[in-house]
Amino acid sequence: MGYEQDVCYAFANRYFASNPVADTKIKLTVFQIMELKFSTSLFTFALLTVLQTACTRPETTLDSPAPPIAQAEIDLDRYVVSPIGNDFDDVPWVAHVRALDLNEDGLMDVIGCEAKDDQVIWLKQNDKGHFEEILLASDMQAPVHAEVYDLDEDGDLDILVSCMNIVFPNNDKIGALIALENDGLENFRKRIILEGVERVNDARAHDMDGDGDLDLVVGQFGYDQGEVRWMKKIGPWKYASQSLIHLSGLINVCVSDFNNDGHPDIAAQFSQQWEEIHLFENDGKGNFTDKIIWGSTNHDYASSGMTEADLNQDGLPDLVFTNGDGFGPTLKPGPRPWHGIQWLENMGDGSFKYSRIGDLAGAYSPVVKDVDQDGDQDILSVSGFNDWENPKADSLVWFRNDEDRGFTKVTLAHEPIQLLSIDFADFDGDGTGEIISGCFPSYPPYDRLSRFTIWKETANR
Amino acid sequence: MKKILTITLSLIVIASALTGMLRWQTQRRDAMVIETYLLPAPSIKGLNPVLAQRIAKLNKRSVEGPERIDALALLSRIYHANGYLNHAWQSYRILIELDDKNPLWLHRLATIVSGFGQLDDAVVLYQKSIKLDSKYIPTRIHLGDTLLKLNRYDEAKTVFQSILNNEAANSYALFGQARISLAQNDTNRARHLLESARRSNNRIGGDLLADTYERQGETSKARALLHEVTLSSHVNIPDPWVDEIVSDCYDSFEVAMAAGKAGRAGNTAKAIQLLNKSVSLDPLDHNAHNHLAKLYLMQGNLSQARKSYVNCTKILPTFDDAWAGLISIELKSGNHVKASELIDRAIISCPNSPEINNYKGDALMAQNRPQEAIPFFKTTIRYLPQDATGYTYLASAYIKIGQSEKAIEQIRKALKAEPSNPLALKLIIIYYIQTGNQTQAESYLRKAILSPRIPEEVIRIMQTTFNEKFK
Numbered sequence: 001m002g003y004e005q006d007v008c009y010a011f012a013n014r015y016f017a018s019n020p021v022a023d024t025k026i027k028l029t030v031f032q033i034m035e036l037k038f039s040t041s042l043f044t045f046a047l048l049t050v051l052q053t054a055c056t057r058p059e060t061t062l063d064s065p066a067p068p069i070a071q072a073e074i075d076l077d078r079y080v081v082s083p084i085g086n087d088f089d090d091v092p093w094v095a096h097v098r099a100l101d102l103n104e105d106g107l108m109d110v111i112g113c114e115a116k117d118d119q120v121i122w123l124k125q126n127d128k129g130h131f132e133e134i135l136l137a138s139d140m141q142a143p144v145h146a147e148v149y150d151l152d153e154d155g156d157l158d159i160l161v162s163c164m165n166i167v168f169p170n171n172d173k174i175g176a177l178i179a180l181e182n183d184g185l186e187n188f189r190k191r192i193i194l195e196g197v198e199r200v201n202d203a204r205a206h207d208m209d210g211d212g213d214l215d216l217v218v219g220q221f222g223y224d225q226g227e228v229r230w231m232k233k234i235g236p237w238k239y240a241s242q243s244l245i246h247l248s249g250l251i252n253v254c255v256s257d258f259n260n261d262g263h264p265d266i267a268a269q270f271s272q273q274w275e276e277i278h279l280f281e282n283d284g285k286g287n288f289t290d291k292i293i294w295g296s297t298n299h300d301y302a303s304s305g306m307t308e309a310d311l312n313q314d315g316l317p318d319l320v321f322t323n324g325d326g327f328g329p330t331l332k333p334g335p336r337p338w339h340g341i342q343w344l345e346n347m348g349d350g351s352f353k354y355s356r357i358g359d360l361a362g363a364y365s366p367v368v369k370d371v372d373q374d375g376d377q378d379i380l381s382v383s384g385f386n387d388w389e390n391p392k393a394d395s396l397v398w399f400r401n402d403e404d405r406g407f408t409k410v411t412l413a414h415e416p417i418q419l420l421s422i423d424f425a426d427f428d429g430d431g432t433g434e435i436i437s438g439c440f441p442s443y444p445p446y447d448r449l450s451r452f453t454i455w456k457e458t459a460n461r
Numbered sequence: 462m463k464k465i466l467t468i469t470l471s472l473i474v475i476a477s478a479l480t481g482m483l484r485w486q487t488q489r490r491d492a493m494v495i496e497t498y499l500l501p502a503p504s505i506k507g508l509n510p511v512l513a514q515r516i517a518k519l520n521k522r523s524v525e526g527p528e529r530i531d532a533l534a535l536l537s538r539i540y541h542a543n544g545y546l547n548h549a550w551q552s553y554r555i556l557i558e559l560d561d562k563n564p565l566w567l568h569r570l571a572t573i574v575s576g577f578g579q580l581d582d583a584v585v586l587y588q589k590s591i592k593l594d595s596k597y598i599p600t601r602i603h604l605g606d607t608l609l610k611l612n613r614y615d616e617a618k619t620v621f622q623s624i625l626n627n628e629a630a631n632s633y634a635l636f637g638q639a640r641i642s643l644a645q646n647d648t649n650r651a652r653h654l655l656e657s658a659r660r661s662n663n664r665i666g667g668d669l670l671a672d673t674y675e676r677q678g679e680t681s682k683a684r685a686l687l688h689e690v691t692l693s694s695h696v697n698i699p700d701p702w703v704d705e706i707v708s709d710c711y712d713s714f715e716v717a718m719a720a721g722k723a724g725r726a727g728n729t730a731k732a733i734q735l736l737n738k739s740v741s742l743d744p745l746d747h748n749a750h751n752h753l754a755k756l757y758l759m760q761g762n763l764s765q766a767r768k769s770y771v772n773c774t775k776i777l778p779t780f781d782d783a784w785a786g787l788i789s790i791e792l793k794s795g796n797h798v799k800a801s802e803l804i805d806r807a808i809i810s811c812p813n814s815p816e817i818n819n820y821k822g823d824a825l826m827a828q829n830r831p832q833e834a835i836p837f838f839k840t841t842i843r844y845l846p847q848d849a850t851g852y853t854y855l856a857s858a859y860i861k862i863g864q865s866e867k868a869i870e871q872i873r874k875a876l877k878a879e880p881s882n883p884l885a886l887k888l889i890i891i892y893y894i895q896t897g898n899q900t901q902a903e904s905y906l907r908k909a910i911l912s913p914r915i916p917e918e919v920i921r922i923m924q925t926t927f928n929e930k931f932k
């Protein structure tokens with residue numbers, strides 16, 4: 001009996017040493033049981049083990065990344081909608097809108113690219129809230145993007161227009177980059193900067209080599225073939241091209257000092273089967289090193305737009321991008337579950353941290369602005385491709401920055417539908433911003449359309 | 462003896478109790494993990510009723526049992542297949558924890574995570590999946606692709622090479638290696654790898670290879686290749702572990718997308734099977750019927766194609782694509798009377814359709830009534846001014862009535878709308894050769910040579926005609 005008891009005590013002591021959570025009362029009970037017969041003791045001991053196991057809460061942590069889940073709200077009364085520009089009968093193809101004061105008269109205007117009619121349009125604000133549509137240039141070979149700079153440094157604003165020539169799939173080298181040179185009185189002369197290349201989708205002007213003049217960065221979507229190049233200014237309206245990469249599906253290029261070394265770099269978003277964002281780091285002399293800063297392995301990810309902005313206001317330029325191109329391997333375009341908005345947070349050394357901002361079927365045209373004037377940066381985006389049979393499908397969406405709580409998706413409108421491009425600026429000079437949108441329906445239904453629309457905050461805000 | 466028996470019995474009872482306890486504890490843990498982490502079911506508003514019912518049932522069973530893990534496995538698959546990616550994501554996380562020997566959950570979650578571009582997270586998941594099943598090639602290709610996009614070229618190279626060591630002709634691994642070579646500016650190696658990849662799979666790498674040829678100055682080789690690949694030459698690696706979940710999809714659009722993907726990969730039979738499912742989910746989806754008809758046509762199954770087009774015209778009588786499909790079937794079958802009847806019916810249903818107006822005009826041209834065809838081609842141009850087709854048709858009508866100046870004006874308009882339209886380019890080159898305008902003929906011939914859409918043979922004939930006239 002003495003031996004059995006010793007064994008029991010040793011057993012019990014070891015058990016309690018490895019289970020510090022066990023209760024003192026249980027210990028006492030166990031040691032009282034030690035006085036009983038060994039078999040009874042062993043049985044009781046096992047029972048206690050079982051009971052103790054039963055009372056222990058199992059480990060329940062998950063060792064894998066959590067999904068990005070965002071809050072959603074609907075606020076259809078935030079903006080009042082006013083169509084601007086000429087009346088239209090035919091389906092419009094407004095591929096791009098840009099808000100700016102073209103004639104520098106203190107009133108915000110709009111530049112629009114009408115890709116079907118080959119036109120660049122100026123929506124000139126004559127007095128507050130009244131816009132006159134002026135045709136700046138026709139025969140523009142399907143313009144899809146316009147940016148404004150003083151390209152010839154003569155003190156007025158010129159327009160740099162990217163032209164695809166044919167918007168829908170085509171692999172011919174038919175793209176063009178056209179500058180509209182301002183004579184100072186807003187009469188524009190067409191200057192072909194580049195032609196006979198893969199379809200041009202985006203172009204920006206920036207002094208890339210530090211020689212004090214504006215060089216160009218050009219993105220060519222192409223189709224099976226595409227390219228990003230920079231064009232060094234070598235004389236008045238003369239540029240020398242240098243290819244940076246041959247890759248199809250270029251959506252947008254952004255220029256900023258992304259790696260914080262004092263020289264402007266280029267970020268380029270590619271769609272097609274690549275679905276990548278590349279950073280071309282500049283040594284300051286126009287020599288670039290290419291690296292991928294983000295990519296998706298989903299070949300139908302459908303990259304659709306990218307903008308540069310300091311979203312977290314840490315002094316470093318971030319990238320915000322959308323995926324929402326509705327065209328896929330079927331006859332009808334439409335929304336996909338992974339469409340949405342993303343943020344690449346600049347970590348300061350040329351590396352970026354990815355975050356999903358939120359879902360938006362058919363997301364296009366990300367714009368970063370302080371929409372609600374609360375001091376932080378929000379994001380606006382539109383849906384180019386959604387389930388338009390559903391009257392509750394999102395058309396215009398605001399991703400409200402709730403700081404530590406992330407972004408809340410706020411649906412601002414269900415119509416007009418098929419918007420492809422927006423911009424945000426203070427059009428009426430009241431200190432709050434308005435939205436300008438352009439419509440590009442590429443597939444039925446062709447109802448609930450508005451070619452150019454100004455969205456003004458309701459008075460009670 | 463009695464003591465030994467008592468001890469033995471006690472040990473048996475203890476062992477049984479412990480085993481039962483462990484099993485109970487495991488089930489308890491499964492239940493707690495599922496209860497803690499499973500996302501609330503999505504709103505069933507507007508959902509397919511069968512889908513809504515299945516989600517509700519499986520949710521309940523996942524939490525309450527019996528067979529919680531099996532229920533959750535099915536639930537995750539249903540979420541994934543029907544586009545509830547966050548729900549699927551979270552369900553896979555739970556499954557990875559509770560069914561940790563199954564590589565499927567890791568792989569499926571990795572495809573979602575890497576699809577969103579969380580590449581560092583995806584690498585870990587792919588690697589864990591490969592540890593559990595190293596033979597499943599798509600996981601390894603995805604891992605290589607993910608590493609490539611992280612600029613981790615040496616690791617990506619090792620992954621692709623490990624596949625090639627067993628399958629030397631794996632086109633996806635060869636393509637991955639080629640992309641690494643291009644990133645490292647080794648164009649010669651990239652070219653060699655892309656050529657090898659295309660030898661085993663001609664739906665991959667054509668675009669990059671054509672670029673490589675161009676960069677090496679072999680423009681005619683590039684041109685010929687681009688002519689062959691037409692548009693969008695790339696197909697994804699088939700991934701049965703993910704692709705097969707579509708069988709649990711209740712969204713007709715997503716099923717149609719999967720069909721399109723199968724069709725693009727050359728699997729017409731699978732595409733047809735999926736489109737039939739899409740049509741059964743939404744019998745009024747004219748787009749799915751239309752897509753189905755086109756696939757039947759590809760298979761040469763005219764009677765099924767005809768049925769599908771007829772379905773389209775019944776669902777949406779103004780849907781011109783379906784009428785055009787029906788007309789083309791009758792024309793192909795030599796049933797000109799039937800085709801003519803259909804054209805007349807179609808033009809009543811879709812009077813503004815460019816496609817139908819072209820058919821009507823073309824039919825009149827075939828009857829040698831070009832003057833009457835002209836208004837139909839003009840209608841086409843009115844409704845589709847940005848497309849070259851109407852102008853080229855109108856030009857052919859003018860040619861037929863001997864108004865060559867008007868014809869050339871239309872061809873010029875066609876080329877303005879579409880600068881490398883093959884028919885317009887061919888016509889204008891012939892016109893300038895015939896009228897002796899060498900400069901213009903040469904200029905357009907140069908454009909034709911640059912366009913991969915014009916067959917090499919046509920270029921050769923035009924070049925010969927040009928040389929005969931001017932040299």
